[in-house]
Amino acid sequence: MPEILVVIEHRKQRVADISLQMLSKGRQLADRAGADLLAVAIGSDVVSFSDELTRWADSVLAVENLAAGEMLAEPSQEILSSVIRERKPFLVLMGHSSFGIDLAPALAIELGTPLITDCIDISLVNGSVRAIRSLYNGKVNAVYSFTPSETIMVTGRIGEFPVEEGNREGKVEWIDFSPEEKHDFKRFEGYTEQEAAGVDITQAEVLISVGRGIKDKSNIEVAERLAHELGGVLACSRPVADYGWLPAEYQVGLSGKTVNPKLYLALGISGAFQHIVGMKGAKMIIAVNRDNKAPIFRVADYGIVDDIFKVIPLLVQKISELRN
Ligand SMILES: Cc1cc2nc3c(=O)[nH]c(=O)nc-3n(C[C@H](O)[C@H](O)[C@H](O)COP(=O)(O)OP(=O)(O)OC[C@H]3O[C@@H](n4cnc5c(N)ncnc54)[C@H](O)[C@@H]3O)c2cc1C
Structure with missing residues (x-):
């Protein structure tokens, strides 16, 4: 069965809105293509939200990985490149967030896959992926098609993809992954809340x-x-x-x-x-x-x-x- 893979982003044990947006888009495309939707959630405490993802995804690969912790791109890249090489999804979706901006180009270069970033729409036309980017402050929309490739990667612009109610009952698969590389040049320290200005x-x-x-x-x-x-x-x-x-x-x-x-x-x-x-x-x-x-x-x-x-x-x- 062909697969579409969505990379899940999360903060403080909550799935990020952009990932719900990408899951909704991914579900739509998977239904159209007769494909399975695969969600990959990496980090610490993935257990707290992996069941929620099964409402959209046919299967959720949950990778409890302390190094990836609160969304660090480098350990996530090592895990994702291994999953993508093995599963060969025809489309990989992730948010054009600071995490996606960090991760997608490095992952695409490592895997040699085409990548289009910051898209406002993604569709399938005669079985081929088509993506739209908005240019010049919204004055021009550019439509992109891809040269044939086993896997294509797209990052979606935050807020452009409505969240649709998911009603699947997918399954969660737990994966053990021991990183081969040491990712210690960047580490997550903690969240700093902005001081309130008295106005909300x-x-x-x-x-x-x-x-x-x-x-x-x-x-x-x-x-x-x-x-x-x-x-x-x-x-x-x-x-x-x-x-x-x-x-x-x-x-x-x-x-x-x-x-x-x-x-x-x-x-x-x-x-x-x-x-x-x-x-x-x-x-x-x-x-x-x-x-x-x-x-x-x-x-x-x-x-x-x-x-x-x-x-x-x-x-x-x-x-x-x-x-x-
Ligand atoms: C990663 C990233 C994140 C960003 N996040 C945000 C964000 O959260 N919020 C945000 O706002 N921007 C954000 N930006 C910046 C965004 O791209 C724009 O640069 C910004 O929104 C422009 O602000 P502006 O409309 O006030 O200024 P400008 O784009 O300079 O527009 C000023 C407008 O005022 C009009 N104008 C000038 N003088 C007058 C006058 N006397 N009477 C009537 N009209 C007049 C002009 O015609 C013009 O349309 C972000 C950018 C990046 C790259």
């Missing part, structure tokens, strides 16, 4: 989010006034946090927080996918940007093409009038 943007119903278009720290108070009028909370894109205009806890997106407010007002934010992935679950998105081609307008319910420094004071005035 993930709980806010109204978010007034500012991007680089706000231009300077001194202009933050303009947006703050609007947040006050709307009874909302400030949030921001990454450059605003990187410049220190707002604390890191306010950052929305891939390397920030995921938010689901009733209203998300994006002010001077271009709409890079790393930002969109953190806010596309908002019930209503309103974007203000002077560039009518800004990608943020693709996810916005309402858009205003104008200068934020013109629009914000007008909004403050109007809301204040309405409230009075």
Whole structure:
């Protein structure tokens, strides 16, 4: 039976969302191809979630390996290359996460397999794997097909693949693996929790989010006034946090927080996918940007093409009038 293999990522004994996304995609493709879906979970405490994976996978290879611990790429690579050589899956899927970015290129080079990274869709066309990457900040989609190869490897972009309910009843196989190599140049020390800033943007119903278009720290108070009028909370894109205009806890997106407010007002934010992935679950998105081609307008319910420094004071005035 042909196989599709999904590499499972986990943190603190929980399967990472990106792995559930890859499992859902893998299940879809396996059903279409009449293939089996194989999930490979490596690390310490794999036992705590391996049964959960059987809802999507026909079989789960669980490798309890202390060296791989909390997702270290090098020991995982040694184990995976051995599994892939033996099982010869026609497709290997993993997340385009920091772990996937670390692991996939090295694994592909070791095995001599083609690799396409950061894909937003993966399909089978006449039995061949087809992958789509989004280029130039979402302006162009490139479709890739592969030269024939025993195994093809693809990493999927976080947040692009919906999680579908799994209803399989696969089985778990435990594997003993004694690493031949010593992987001691990198080790897992522990997790450091970010200090709370007193604001939890993930709980806010109204978010007034500012991007680089706000231009300077001194202009933050303009947006703050609007947040006050709307009874909302400030949030921001990454450059605003990187410049220190707002604390890191306010950052929305891939390397920030995921938010689901009733209203998300994006002010001077271009709409890079790393930002969109953190806010596309908002019930209503309103974007203000002077560039009518800004990608943020693709996810916005309402858009205003104008200068934020013109629009914000007008909004403050109007809301204040309405409230009075
Ligand atoms: C690994 C990685 C992780 C990342 N994680 C995140 C993340 O978590 N969150 C995140 O946000 N980004 C993240 N990024 C960065 C991301 O790629 C973008 O660079 C970033 O989102 C851009 O922020 P921005 O929209 O504020 O700035 P820009 O892209 O510079 O956009 C500014 C926008 O403001 C508009 N503008 C300028 N002046 C005005 C004005 N006066 N009136 C109206 N509009 C105006 C412009 O037209 C432009 O569209 C990440 C990148 C990488 C590589």
